[in-house]
Amino acid sequence: MHMATVLTINGETKSFDAPPEMPLLWVLRDILGMTGTKFGCGIAQCGACTVHVDGKAVRSCVLPVSAVENRAITTIEHVGSTPAGAKVQKAWLDLEVIQCGYCQSGQIMSAAALLAATPRPDDSDIDAAMAGNICRCGTYVRIREAVKQAANGRQS
Amino acid sequence: MNAHHSVSRRALLTGGLATGFLLAFHLPLRAAVNEPVQPRDATEGKFAPNAFIRIDETGRTVLMMPQVEMGQGTYTSISAVLAEELDADWSKVEVQHAPPNDKLYGNPTFGLQVTGNSNSIRAWWTPLRKAGATARAMLVQAAAAQWGVEPASCTASKGEVAHEASGRKLAYGALALAAQGQTPPKDVVLKDPKDFVIIGQPLKRLDTPDKVNGKAVYGIDAILPGMKFATVAACPVFGGKVGKIDDSAAVKLPGVRKVVVLDDMVAVIGDHMWAAKKGLEALKIEWNEGPNAAITTKDVWDDLRKASQKDGAVAKSDGDITKALASGDKFEAAYELPFLAHASMEPINATVHVKPDSCEIWTGTQIMTRVQSEAAKAAGLPVDKVIVNNHLLGGGFGRKLEPDMVIAAVKIAKQVDYPVKVVWTREEDIQHDVYRPVYRDQITASLVDGKVAGWKYKIAGSAVLARWLPPAFQKGIDIDAIDAAVDAPYDFANFHVEYVRAEPLSVPTGFWRGVGPNNNVFAVECAMDELARKAGKDPIEFRKSMLTKNPRMLAVLNQVAEKSDWGQPLPPRVGRGVCVQPSFASFIATVVEAEIDDIGEIVLRRITSVVDTGIAVNPDTVKAQIEGGLIFGLTAALYGEITIEKGRVQQSNFHDYRMMRINETPKIEVIVVKSGEAPGGIGEAGVNAGPPALRNAILAATGVALRRLPIDRKLLAAGKKA
Numbered sequence: 001m002h003m004a005t006v007l008t009i010n011g012e013t014k015s016f017d018a019p020p021e022m023p024l025l026w027v028l029r030d031i032l033g034m035t036g037t038k039f040g041c042g043i044a045q046c047g048a049c050t051v052h053v054d055g056k057a058v059r060s061c062v063l064p065v066s067a068v069e070n071r072a073i074t075t076i077e078h079v080g081s082t083p084a085g086a087k088v089q090k091a092w093l094d095l096e097v098i099q100c101g102y103c104q105s106g107q108i109m110s111a112a113a114l115l116a117a118t119p120r121p122d123d124s125d126i127d128a129a130m131a132g133n134i135c136r137c138g139t140y141v142r143i144r145e146a147v148k149q150a151a152n153g154r155q156s
Numbered sequence: 157m158n159a160h161h162s163v164s165r166r167a168l169l170t171g172g173l174a175t176g177f178l179l180a181f182h183l184p185l186r187a188a189v190n191e192p193v194q195p196r197d198a199t200e201g202k203f204a205p206n207a208f209i210r211i212d213e214t215g216r217t218v219l220m221m222p223q224v225e226m227g228q229g230t231y232t233s234i235s236a237v238l239a240e241e242l243d244a245d246w247s248k249v250e251v252q253h254a255p256p257n258d259k260l261y262g263n264p265t266f267g268l269q270v271t272g273n274s275n276s277i278r279a280w281w282t283p284l285r286k287a288g289a290t291a292r293a294m295l296v297q298a299a300a301a302q303w304g305v306e307p308a309s310c311t312a313s314k315g316e317v318a319h320e321a322s323g324r325k326l327a328y329g330a331l332a333l334a335a336q337g338q339t340p341p342k343d344v345v346l347k348d349p350k351d352f353v354i355i356g357q358p359l360k361r362l363d364t365p366d367k368v369n370g371k372a373v374y375g376i377d378a379i380l381p382g383m384k385f386a387t388v389a390a391c392p393v394f395g396g397k398v399g400k401i402d403d404s405a406a407v408k409l410p411g412v413r414k415v416v417v418l419d420d421m422v423a424v425i426g427d428h429m430w431a432a433k434k435g436l437e438a439l440k441i442e443w444n445e446g447p448n449a450a451i452t453t454k455d456v457w458d459d460l461r462k463a464s465q466k467d468g469a470v471a472k473s474d475g476d477i478t479k480a481l482a483s484g485d486k487f488e489a490a491y492e493l494p495f496l497a498h499a500s501m502e503p504i505n506a507t508v509h510v511k512p513d514s515c516e517i518w519t520g521t522q523i524m525t526r527v528q529s530e531a532a533k534a535a536g537l538p539v540d541k542v543i544v545n546n547h548l549l550g551g552g553f554g555r556k557l558e559p560d561m562v563i564a565a566v567k568i569a570k571q572v573d574y575p576v577k578v579v580w581t582r583e584e585d586i587q588h589d590v591y592r593p594v595y596r597d598q599i600t601a602s603l604v605d606g607k608v609a610g611w612k613y614k615i616a617g618s619a620v621l622a623r624w625l626p627p628a629f630q631k632g633i634d635i636d637a638i639d640a641a642v643d644a645p646y647d648f649a650n651f652h653v654e655y656v657r658a659e660p661l662s663v664p665t666g667f668w669r670g671v672g673p674n675n676n677v678f679a680v681e682c683a684m685d686e687l688a689r690k691a692g693k694d695p696i697e698f699r700k701s702m703l704t705k706n707p708r709m710l711a712v713l714n715q716v717a718e719k720s721d722w723g724q725p726l727p728p729r730v731g732r733g734v735c736v737q738p739s740f741a742s743f744i745a746t747v748v749e750a751e752i753d754d755i756g757e758i759v760l761r762r763i764t765s766v767v768d769t770g771i772a773v774n775p776d777t778v779k780a781q782i783e784g785g786l787i788f789g790l791t792a793a794l795y796g797e798i799t800i801e802k803g804r805v806q807q808s809n810f811h812d813y814r815m816m817r818i819n820e821t822p823k824i825e826v827i828v829v830k831s832g833e834a835p836g837g838i839g840e841a842g843v844n845a846g847p848p849a850l851r852n853a854i855l856a857a858t859g860v861a862l863r864r865l866p867i868d869r870k871l872l873a874a875g876k877k878a
Binding site for chain 2: 040096
């Protein structure tokens with residue numbers, strides 16, 4: 001038997017049984033039923049599983065739950081309640097960034113973390129923050145524009 | 157098109173019949189518990205004039221989607237086509253996945269409910285316009301009857317019928333029940349495209365608002381009460397089988413529920429994916445690897461090169477090719493393309509609940525009805541006992557034109573009494589794909605007076621269509637593999653195309669975004685650049701001199717030359733390359749500008765693409781598809797290759813099967829030409845533009861004429877010569 005694990009996710013306390021080494025991704029998806037965070041590769045190569053831990057973008061597919069107890073976890077379901085997240089979501093829709101959308105939870109989480117830390121990113125900041133997120137539909141041109149629009153609050 | 161088409165046409169035009177079908181087939185449709193509440197496709201109390209349109213008394217307009225949404229924007233474009241002729245209020249339009257039903261939702265080109273080959277809009281353009289116009293006519297008739305006026309004196313706009321003479325108006329919702337009783341007109345008049353108010357606008361996509369907040373539900377997101385989770389290991393060697401299993405350690409792990417052994421695959425079911433994965437890792441599996449256990453990439457290529465020496469089946473022959481090749485300046489080249497995996501971001505998955513007398517499936521597929529019939533076979537049930545709930549697809553790219561993952565999931569789910577979500581790891585997804593075939597394309601040509609006098613093109617490769625749609629494979633010719641070979645844009649008086657069917661040793665092949673034309677466009681456009689150099693001509697001028705009968709191609713080529721600054725000076729080791737392609741009834745000219753550094757690494761600087769796709773239903777989607785298609789194709793050119801060693805795929809995840817990333821993405825400008833021609837296909841097209849344009853840019857920058865993909869950097873280091 002495991003001790004119940006307690007996490008703070010999107011401001012709510014969640015208690016559940018899980019092995020301590022179980023990645024946060026599977027806790028979110030398979031135990032808590034929060035399916036907005038996506039499985040893409042399982043080895044932190046694609047960024048589809050990106051969430052925020054204490055405001056920083058991390059890959060939940062390789063993050064053991066035991067490492068995030070007593071940390072503030074934010075997922076795509078709640079990122080719109082942060083100022084940077086709301087701006088990013090709006091820019092994503094204004095510029096119609098999204099195609100299949102499967103990677104976009106992760107893209108939005110990475111972009112929101114970038115803007116929270118670097119409100120006026122330049123191209124190299126954007127590349128550095130977003131290069132860990134693969135988009136197979138190839139929406140990168142619009143992602144770059146949308147990050148800039150979210151930062152500037154203007155139409156590009 | 158065929159017998160099927162007449163059925164679907166009849167269903168479209170006779171509301172009563174369509175309604176009957178719907179009531180019989182649709183009621184079992186139900187959502188998983190985590191899905192947004194979707195309306196049942198019950199038609200009672202609604203205006204349901206055909207299989208596609210449902211208007212209730214509040215005016216809520218639900219459109220049933222015969223094609224699947226995998227990112228290409230078709231839900232919005234299909235809706236626009238219907239809504240245009242319906243004169244619907246666009247703000248009230250909602251979409252719903254259609255259930256499996258070839259009679260109602262079969263793609264008119266294929267006679268099957270299939271999404272592929274960039275033909276959703278092309279195939280449905282006229283049927284859906286008629287469906288919308290018929291529904292509008294019935295609403296107008298209902299209003300006219302109520303007012304006691306002639307239907308011809310009424311107009312419709314934005315979800316309302318108006319009688320201008322008397323100033324009366326009625327909303328579609330208020331007319332819904334009365335319209336349901338109207339007789340559909342025999343012939344409806346379609347709008348003149350100049351009167352379109354929805355088609356041609358850069359519409360906001362209907363599917364994207366739920367994709368920014370985690371609410372969009374893909375097949376992998378289905379959650380059902382009591383559901384367990386499974387992951388699989390298939391025999392790493394193609395064609396191999398499961399031998400002995402020792403599951404003594406696996407079954408002791410916490411959360412592991414059951415080990416399921418199939419013929420060629422083992423699955424572990426657990427309380428969550430993590431338990432299933434740990435269980436799978438703890439299994440000791442001995443495989444019977446079978447006869448393919450020694451095959452290597454070299455064997456595959458030796459075999460294909462040998463096969464490609466044979467004469468092929470003649471697909472097209474104009475003029476006198478033998479005579480034409482006997483004179484002039486002769487050119488010969490062979491172009492070779494590797495196996496490629498699809499690597500959709502949403503890994504392969506299917507959720508299945510098998511009960512004694514039914515089987516229900518939640519997945520995202522490009523082939524609704526085929527999944528249903530194949531699942532029925534696997535479950536040992538009649539087709540009508542299998543319910544398929546389709547979802548948004550996290551990328552399709554042709555991988556989800558196959559039912560294998562659903563068949564396997566049904567076989568796994570048959571062994572338990574609860575629903576099972578089967579999710580493949582990325583490693584399984586890449587190592588058990590149906591791969592874009594290896595191709596060897598040989599072009600022999602002669603130049604006379606700076607123009608191509610003779611053109612002989614032989615394609616050798618897998619006939620995907622022969623497996624996937626056997627009746628379409630006739631006289632030894634795969635019409636997909638040669639699609640853009642026989643449809644070359646240039647005026648070649650002596651023109652000969654042959655095809656050699658050559659199935660690769662052991663490796664399964666399938667459709668991959670861009671389909672057949674991704675080998676043809678590459679070979680044709682590479683050869684054209686080499687021929688231009690041989691003729692001492694500029695690549696664009698050379699092409700233009702042979703596009704005299706192709707004004708749409710010529711126009712986009714002229715425009716891309718201007719927009720890309722073609723001919724303007726560039727620094728050393730920077731080049732521009734061009735590609736023209738007439739595939740999928742769209743005309744596209746693309747220029748890639750790239751720098752090749754001293755060690756042969758490639759930096760994309762800029763891409764310009766001019767697109768004439770006829771009437772662009774949603775021009776913003778057309779742009780997006782080209783932007784994304786370019787990245788998809790360039791990813792393959794830069795990195796894409798699946799290799800085989802000891803009968804198994806060597807690549808496993810994104811570290812060794814690389815994707816382009818944002819930091820490698822250049823500025824991309826896509827110009828969509830205004831056109832009144834019928835809509836062309838666009839989802840595949842951008843994919844095929846990038847590789848030859850980049851390869852030709854490399855030729856311009858370095859003088860090295862690459863003839864294989866992916867690009868071999870070793871050939872491009874400074875000082876290397878062609």
